[in-house]
Amino acid sequence: MRIIKAKDYEDMSKKAANIIASQVIMKPGAVLGLATGSTPIGTYKQLIKKYNNGDLDFSQVTTVNLDEYKGLAKDHDQSYYYFMHQNLFDHINIKPERTFLPDGTQADSDNACADYDRIIAEVGGVDLQLLGIGHNGHIGFNEPGSVFEKDTHCVDLTEKTIQANKRFFASADDVPKQAYTMGIRTIMMARKILLVASGEEKAEIIKEAFFGPVTPAVQASILQLRKHVILVADEAALSQVK
Numbered sequence: 306m307r308i309i310k311a312k313d314y315e316d317m318s319k320k321a322a323n324i325i326a327s328q329v330i331m332k333p334g335a336v337l338g339l340a341t342g343s344t345p346i347g348t349y350k351q352l353i354k355k356y357n358n359g360d361l362d363f364s365q366v367t368t369v370n371l372d373e374y375k376g377l378a379k380d381h382d383q384s385y386y387y388f389m390h391q392n393l394f395d396h397i398n399i400k401p402e403r404t405f406l407p408d409g410t411q412a413d414s415d416n417a418c419a420d421y422d423r424i425i426a427e428v429g430g431v432d433l434q435l436l437g438i439g440h441n442g443h444i445g446f447n448e449p450g451s452v453f454e455k456d457t458h459c460v461d462l463t464e465k466t467i468q469a470n471k472r473f474f475a476s477a478d479d480v481p482k483q484a485y486t487m488g489i490r491t492i493m494m495a496r497k498i499l500l501v502a503s504g505e506e507k508a509e510i511i512k513e514a515f516f517g518p519v520t521p522a523v524q525a526s527i528l529q530l531r532k533h534v535i536l537v538a539d540e541a542a543l544s545q546v547k
């Protein structure tokens with residue numbers, strides 16, 4: 306594991322984008338695993354900048370996202386499909402047919418998840434998987450306590466998550482109750498993993514995940530077992546690490 310310390314969010318975003326860019330330069334047909342959430346937005350902005358400067362070409366790149374809400378239409382402004390188009394895909398020369406997310410519109414969970422695992426296998430697996438981390442150590446929608454040996458699967462969102470997300474929807478009833486997510490096994494199959502973290506509020510979990518025991522109680526702790534993991538975090542997120 307490598308830890309790269311950044312000064313602040315902007316610096317973290319630049320450093321993470323440089324790592325992704327070097328992957329694409331070294332392998333123009335790379336398969337990138339992508340994440341949503343607030344942390345990678347700055348990284349995506351930096352990648353767009355590099356593309357606009359003519360320094361990066363996404364025409365042969367394939368992407369597979371970590372997760373998607375079940376039951377949201379693609380054009381719903383809270384779907385991860387929508388997020389990825391707004392924050393990255395619509396601003397670079399990636400081929401839309403080379404961008405994949407679990408299909409949240411598929412009602413049959415088993416089929417949706419099996420289809421997604423097949424897509425990941427067919428594109429040849431993930432070269433570089435970008436991750437954020439939840440305050441409880443979740444990666445993707447893999448919440449504390451779930452078993453490590455899962456491929457893409459359907460999860461029930463906790464009441465806490467539904468309550469936290471209801472501000473983005475007309476009411477709590479409109480918040481999706483389930484999501485499709487790559488499992489820990491899917492994530493661990495990636496050839497390289499890049500986790501980004503920023504801010505004081507991530508400091509405790511970064512210490513636990515990367516320096517505490519490896520346990521399903523802290524899903525990200527499994528990353529300690531991988532050699533090719535890079536943590537890019539700012540000073541605030543690393544403030545509890547000696």
Ligand code: F6R
Pocket residue numbers: 339340341342343344345371372436437438439440443444445446
């Ligand atoms: C996103 C995802 C989540 C987030 C995590 C951190 O696709 O799967 O695990 O990475 O919740 O979110 P932020 O970056 O908003 O703190």
